[in-house]
Amino acid sequence: MEGKNIFNGVEHIGIKTLNIEEGIRFYTEVLDFELLYRKKPGDSELAFLRLGGTVIELVEIKEGQRFEDGWVNHLAFTVSDINKAVAWLKQNQVTLLQEEPKSIGDGRYNFFFRGPSGEKLELFQELKIAFEHFPDV
Incomplete structure (x- = not known):
């Protein structure tokens, strides 16, 4: 192709x-x-x-202009500590779409909030497990 x-x-x-x-x-x-x-x-x-x-x-x-040519559903940001990131958003009085980060399985978490024009934004964190600490895995 x-x-x-x-x-x-x-x-x-x-x-x-x-x-x-x-x-x-x-x-x-x-x-x-x-x-x-x-x-x-x-x-x-x-x-x-x-x-x-x-x-x-x-x-x-x-x-008076419209969003005729489309929109972005959401933009996701990777973060190193999702709880600290949520606290930072709260401190900055950002509109939150949920109360707490949500587990989405396999050590991954997300959290949705709004930008200043109502755009949907997401925090994303994936917890990495150091397998060298588990030699039999």
């Missing part, structure tokens, strides 16, 4: 935001993204932010 070698990875994830300033503040101050750059190619302003190897593009939606 020829197309199999064309696609190499994800360049960025576009997330619509109702207020670009509020979106940038949330992603940089609460979720520790780095603002790479901003540009305004037309009516909407764009902001590109990076966390680790992931880049997101915030696309500002102006008054």
